Amino acid sequence: MNLRRFYSALLLLVPVISHAGLLEQGFQVDYTLSKNDFTVGVAEYRLYPQPAGGLIYESTARTEGLAALFIHDRIVERSHILQSQNGLRPQKYEYQQKGGKEDSGYQLKFDWQHHKLVNTHLKKTLDLPTDTQDMLSFQLELMKALQAGRKNFSFHLAEKNEINAYDLAFKKKMTLRTTLGEMEVVLMEHQQPKGHDVFRFWCAPGLQYLPVRIEHIEADGDRVVFQIRHFASLPHATVAQD
Numbered sequence: 001m002n003l004r005r006f007y008s009a010l011l012l013l014v015p016v017i018s019h020a021g022l023l024e025q026g027f028q029v030d031y032t033l034s035k036n037d038f039t040v041g042v043a044e045y046r047l048y049p050q051p052a053g054g055l056i057y058e059s060t061a062r063t064e065g066l067a068a069l070f071i072h073d074r075i076v077e078r079s080h081i082l083q084s085q086n087g088l089r090p091q092k093y094e095y096q097q098k099g100g101k102e103d104s105g106y107q108l109k110f111d112w113q114h115h116k117l118v119n120t121h122l123k124k125t126l127d128l129p130t131d132t133q134d135m136l137s138f139q140l141e142l143m144k145a146l147q148a149g150r151k152n153f154s155f156h157l158a159e160k161n162e163i164n165a166y167d168l169a170f171k172k173k174m175t176l177r178t179t180l181g182e183m184e185v186v187l188m189e190h191q192q193p194k195g196h197d198v199f200r201f202w203c204a205p206g207l208q209y210l211p212v213r214i215e216h217i218e219a220d221g222d223r224v225v226f227q228i229r230h231f232a233s234l235p236h237a238t239v240a241q242d
Contacts, residue, residue, distance in 0.1 A: 022208050023083070023140060024049060026234035029210065031226040032179075033061065043226060047140070047234070055081040055088070057136045062099075074099045079136035086130070088141045093134035093158065108134060108158050121160055132156040132163060139211060142168065142201065146186065146209035153188065166190050168201065176202050178212055179229050185212060207231065 026047045033041040043061040050056060061075040080092045089112055096105040106121035110128060117128040133141055133155050145153045151170040156163050171187040185202040186209070192198070202213040214226040 022143075022210065022233060023047070023055065027210070028230075028232050028234060029228060030230040031214075032229050034225045034227070036223055042229075045136075053083040055079075055083065055140070057081060057140060059136060073097055077136055079134050081137050081140070087144065088133070088137050090132075090134040090137040090158075093136065095135075095160070106160065110134075110158075117158055117163065119158075119160075126163060128158075129156040129163065132158050134158050138166075142188070142211070143203070143209040146188075146203055146205075166199070168199070171200075174202075176213060178227065180231065183212060 026049050028047075029045045031043045031045075032039060033043050041061060041063040043059055045057070045059045048056045048058070057079045059075075059077045063073065074097070076094075076096045076098070078094045079090050082089050082091055090108075090110050092110065093108040094105070095107070097103065106119070108120075109118040110132070111118065112128070115128045115130070117126045117132070119126060131154070135157070138155055138157055141155065142153050153168040154166070156165050168188040168190045171189050173184070173186050176183050176185045183204050183206065185204050188201045188203060190199040196219050198215075198217040200213075200215040200217075201211045203209040204212045210231070211226075212228040216224045218224070
């Protein structure tokens with residue numbers, strides 16, 4: 001889920017990025033989505049700063065190319081986030097899947113005062129650990145952790161059916177070739193016990209540790225990859241409306 005032709009392009013982007021943090025000015029980033037080396041779609045992410053330190057982070061994923069002939073699903077996610085002394089705190093996460101045989105969706109509502117999570121899919125209220133993020137906000141909190149010099153990032157993730165603990169650990173620094181050119185990145189990895197899923201994030205310091213590649217190796221061996229194909233900061237971001 002960027003750049004060193006980008007260091008030709010980076011010479012243009014860095015002056016913009018260095019004057020204001022991406023979380024303050026907003027950004028848009030698009031990824032090519034593949035499964036087992038076969039391109040199946042595109043995922044578009046948009047971050048919109050809000051008044052009083054709020055953020056809205058949205059993603060839209062849809063099929064593209066040959067896959068679109070057979071699968072018509074479109075997945076839209078939206079996270080409402082507040083920035084606090086305790087880091088980023090999601091307030092509400094929304095998920096909608098449309099275009100398939102049947103539309104579906106659910107919401108997660110974060111009650112930080114009472115440390116409770118309302119899950120409309122489960123129709124239950126769950127206990128809420130203090131370091132919980134949602135499926136979108138954790139990516140921004142990872143960026144902040146790496147900017148602060150942390151080598152490990154542990155958090156709980158509120159998912160559709162449960163809240164799970166994750167530990168992303170620094171593996172190495174490397175150069176990654178992307179569609180936007182070669183980029184210096186740090187590789188972060190979460191590996192569950194043998195026979196379970198592996199998650200990897202290649203994060204670019206030149207983009208304030210925005211993930212430029214994300215890889216999920218599933219327990220059955222299937223590999224899902226997000227690779228960056230477009231990035232732009234949004235110095236005049238349009239505020240997303242509810």
